[in-house]
Amino acid sequence: MMYEIRDLRLSFPDMTQKPLLGPAPRIEVLKGLSFDLPKGAVLGIVGGSGSGKSTLGRAMLRLLEPSAGSITFDGTDITHMQEAQLRGMRQRFQMIFQDPMSSLNPRRKVGGIIAGPLKLHGLDGLQARVDEALDMVGLPRSFAQRYPHELSGGQRQRVGIARAIALRPAFILADEIVSGLDVSSQAQVLNLLGELVRELGLTLAFVSHDLSVIRRLCDRVLVLHQGVIVEEGETAALFEAPQEAYTRALLEAIPLPDPDQPWE
Amino acid sequence: MRDARGDVKRPIGLRLWLSGGWLTLLVLSAVFAPLIAPKDPLMQDLFLGRMPPFWMEGSEPGYFLGTDSLGRDVLSRMLYGARLALIVALVAGTITCVIGATLGLIAGYYRGWPDRIISRFVDIWMAFPPVLFAILLIAVLGPGLMSIIIAIVVIDWTRFARVVRAEAMSQGAMDYVASAQVAGRTRFGTMLTEILPNVLPTIVALLTLEMGIAVIVEAILSFVNLSISTDSPTWGGMISEGRTSVHQAWWVLVFPLITLFLTVLSFSQLGEGLKDRFDPVLR
Ligand SMILES: Nc1ncnc2c1ncn2[C@@H]1O[C@H](COP(=O)(O)OP(=O)(O)OP(=O)(O)O)[C@@H](O)[C@H]1O
Ligand SMILES: [Mg+2]
Numbered sequence: 001m002m003y004e005i006r007d008l009r010l011s012f013p014d015m016t017q018k019p020l021l022g023p024a025p026r027i028e029v030l031k032g033l034s035f036d037l038p039k040g041a042v043l044g045i046v047g048g049s050g051s052g053k054s055t056l057g058r059a060m061l062r063l064l065e066p067s068a069g070s071i072t073f074d075g076t077d078i079t080h081m082q083e084a085q086l087r088g089m090r091q092r093f094q095m096i097f098q099d100p101m102s103s104l105n106p107r108r109k110v111g112g113i114i115a116g117p118l119k120l121h122g123l124d125g126l127q128a129r130v131d132e133a134l135d136m137v138g139l140p141r142s143f144a145q146r147y148p149h150e151l152s153g154g155q156r157q158r159v160g161i162a163r164a165i166a167l168r169p170a171f172i173l174a175d176e177i178v179s180g181l182d183v184s185s186q187a188q189v190l191n192l193l194g195e196l197v198r199e200l201g202l203t204l205a206f207v208s209h210d211l212s213v214i215r216r217l218c219d220r221v222l223v224l225h226q227g228v229i230v231e232e233g234e235t236a237a238l239f240e241a242p243q244e245a246y247t248r249a250l251l252e253a254i255p256l257p258d259p260d261q262p263w264e
Numbered sequence: 265m266r267d268a269r270g271d272v273k274r275p276i277g278l279r280l281w282l283s284g285g286w287l288t289l290l291v292l293s294a295v296f297a298p299l300i301a302p303k304d305p306l307m308q309d310l311f312l313g314r315m316p317p318f319w320m321e322g323s324e325p326g327y328f329l330g331t332d333s334l335g336r337d338v339l340s341r342m343l344y345g346a347r348l349a350l351i352v353a354l355v356a357g358t359i360t361c362v363i364g365a366t367l368g369l370i371a372g373y374y375r376g377w378p379d380r381i382i383s384r385f386v387d388i389w390m391a392f393p394p395v396l397f398a399i400l401l402i403a404v405l406g407p408g409l410m411s412i413i414i415a416i417v418v419i420d421w422t423r424f425a426r427v428v429r430a431e432a433m434s435q436g437a438m439d440y441v442a443s444a445q446v447a448g449r450t451r452f453g454t455m456l457t458e459i460l461p462n463v464l465p466t467i468v469a470l471l472t473l474e475m476g477i478a479v480i481v482e483a484i485l486s487f488v489n490l491s492i493s494t495d496s497p498t499w500g501g502m503i504s505e506g507r508t509s510v511h512q513a514w515w516v517l518v519f520p521l522i523t524l525f526l527t528v529l530s531f532s533q534l535g536e537g538l539k540d541r542f543d544p545v546l547r
Binding site: 063080086091101105108121149163167236 | 439440443444451543
């Protein structure tokens with residue numbers, strides 16, 4: 001298993017309710033989630049806004065620390081691991097962010113953005129690795145000399161993907177990575193991601209609002225509602241016969257295009 | 265997939281040329297003052313008092329910009345005055361910047377208790393009225409170059425701290441910072457390699473502004489006779505002396521005043537110009 005997650009709980013302090021003295025009360029955002037993510041699987045995480053999708057993703061990457069429960073990554077319990085210890089493992093789980101304008105340092109060139117994490121993990125042959133990563137996401141190698149603002153939205157998101165895959169991780173979290181793009185670049189970026197996942201044998205967690213995208217890309221789906229897993233299962237089964245009312249409502253609310261028609 | 269966005273080169277702005285040119289001229293004058301000053305800036309000649317500049321009737325050859333009421337050469341005094349103005353600008357500006365920006369960066373990026381301590385300290389510090397503070401400080405330390413520099417640092421570091429803190433805070437919320445953590449960069453490393461380069465344009469703009477302010481503060485302190493001893497020429501000292509005889513000899517007041525004005529303006533424009541030219545991010 002890539003991930004084994006048991007009774008995962010996570011809460012934030014509620015600053016609006018903070019008394020003048022003493023700590024703020026906490027709001028629980030993830031309310032006891034349990035699921036397994038097998039190696040090589042592509043898991044779609046869906047749910048309404050504020051349901052806790054991003055929080056779950058960030059907990060899986062240990063950008064947030066759970067308040068209870070456990071997260072086991074590839075056999076290692078990382079639930080309360082210290083940052084210093086995590087740092088050595090971080091090469092193995094990577095993330096692609098929603099907004100590439102914000103997730104790419106505007107004052108670094110693309111080459112530096114991709115090479116930065118490689119240097120941190122002491123990998124050699126930086127130039128070759130950067131070139132290879134650019135090739136894999138379909139960007140010209142000369143783009144290494146550009147700044148993020150000199151790229152289009154779709155190109156920027158490809159740089160975000162290149163940065164993640166250059167480390168050769170086992171797992172990638174993609175949090176709403178196409179929601180800022182126009183429809184045709186969305187399709188291109190998603191096709192690219194699908195290919196890379198297959199080629200590199202990645203395990204992927206794909207957070208999205210868009211059920212039609214999930215249906216094409218993912219082999220498992222997890223439906224989240226107010227911090228609770230409503231339903232989890234194989235994509236085909238879940239789309240054919242949703243067991244829960246919430247899932248049915250979610251499916252009905254979004255017009256689904258014919259899945260057999262090719263993207264473009 | 266080739267477009268021209270990467271190839272656009274911006275021209276060096278006019279204001280960078282003008283402000284940079286003026287400041288270069290000033291630095292050269294300061295460094296080479298003993299070589300290029302036509303007269304000894306301290307030499308008095310009571311027979312040559314209040315001579316007008318060269319284009320006016322009754323001017324004295326060799327005294328291009330005229331003389332003051334004690335017969336000292338205005339041009340030479342201004343050249344030597346540039347030394348003091350620039351030393352104060354560079355030294356006071358840099359120390360202020362380093363102290364204020366460091367504290368602001370730490371407070372804004374680390375948040376939490378470092379921020380609470382630093383911010384509280386800044387708030388308390390700013391409750392003192394600055395000019396009173398400076399005068400008090402110099403009264404205690406005694407007038408002199410060091411006192412002026414210390415006074416400027418003591419008053420103005422809070423400006424850096426506040427502005428840099430706010431900027432570091434907004435940069436800290438960007439995803440590239442989270443992305444550095446995902447990549448396994450340490451907190452401290454992230455501050456230096458990710459946040460600092462993005463706050464640097466703000467720091468440079470503040471620094472050049474601060475250098476201009478330092479020149480003004482030095483002039484004001486000279487004006488109220490709290491600066492360096494009266495026999496080393498300063499622009500502020502010249503202005504305050506020129507004020508008393510402005511009707512008989514306007515040039516004693518006007519030339520240093522214009523120089524001061526151009527210098528302060530150049531410093532502030534230099535910051536903006538550098539940002540236009542060297543910041544890769546088009547705003
Ligand atoms: N740092 C935080 N402090 C306090 N509350 C937070 C914090 N981050 C998220 N929350 C709350 O947790 C809940 C879940 O947020 P999350 O970002 O995980 O939602 P999401 O499912 O990703 O939504 P969206 O689809 O809009 O991105 C929200 O109610 C949000 O207000
Ligand atoms: Mg989200």
